[in-house]
Amino acid sequence: xxxALMAAAAFALATTMGAxxxxxxxxxxxxxxxxxxxxxxxxxxxxxxGKIGRAREIINDYFDKALTTAGIEAKAIHVNIGxxxxxxxxxxxxxxxxxxxxxNPEFAKAWDALKELTGSEEKRQELVDEFDxxxxxxxxxxxxxxxxxxx
Numbered sequence: 001x002x003x004a005l006m007a008a009a010a011f012a013l014a015t016t017m018g019a020x021x022x023x024x025x026x027x028x029x030x031x032x033x034x035x036x037x038x039x040x041x042x043x044x045x046x047x048x049x050g051k052i053g054r055a056r057e058i059i060n061d062y063f064d065k066a067l068t069t070a071g072i073e074a075k076a077i078h079v080n081i082g083x084x085x086x087x088x089x090x091x092x093x094x095x096x097x098x099x100x101x102x103x104n105p106e107f108a109k110a111w112d113a114l115k116e117l118t119g120s121e122e123k124r125q126e127l128v129d130e131f132d133x134x135x136x137x138x139x140x141x142x143x144x145x146x147x148x149x150x151x
Contacts, residue, residue, distance in 0.1 A: 037144040039092040041099075044084040044139045051134040052085055058131045062117050069116075070109035084139075096142060 047055050059076070067074055075089040092098045093106075111124075118124040 035144070036147045036149060037095075038147060039095040039098075040143050040145070041090040041092055042141040042143050043088045043090065044141075045086045045088070046083060046136045046138070047085050047134050048136045055085075055131065055134045058127060058134075062114060062127060063131075065117055066110045066113035069113035070106050072106050072110055089143075099142075 073091060077087045077089075079085055079087060094101075098104065114127075115121055115124045118127055
């Protein structure tokens with residue numbers, strides 16, 4: 001805690017001492033230039049031994065259908081050798097800013113579609129709980145793909 005306070009104080013002192021480099025060179029800050037990239041949330045999943053079949057059944061029969069209804073085009077890669085069984089790439093149309101949203105409207109649509117597919121809120125939650133019980137562990141990352149400059 002003490003180190004964090006000292007770092008914050010050092011940062012505050014540095015930002016209040018004189019002009020920023022852009023102003024010192026008589027340049028205006030201007031607009032932020034964005035990278036020409038597509039952002040993805042990446043989820044790497046390891047299922048419990050003997051549970052991958054049921055997990056893929058739930059994904060194919062319910063989750064993929066709900067995501068399609070919501071217009072979400074996630075890509076799942078099945079891993080043959082390694083620490084994970086599946087790697088899923090979730091497109092982030094709004095980029096990393098999307099991580100600060102209280103509620104993602106696209107996933108809200110998928111959640112509603114899953115309720116329709118299962119028949120009720122209770123059955124939807126039972127299915128989600130069952131799926132969660134099939135997972136040994138997961139890891140999430142933020143990644144991007146560079147787009148050609150011409151776009």
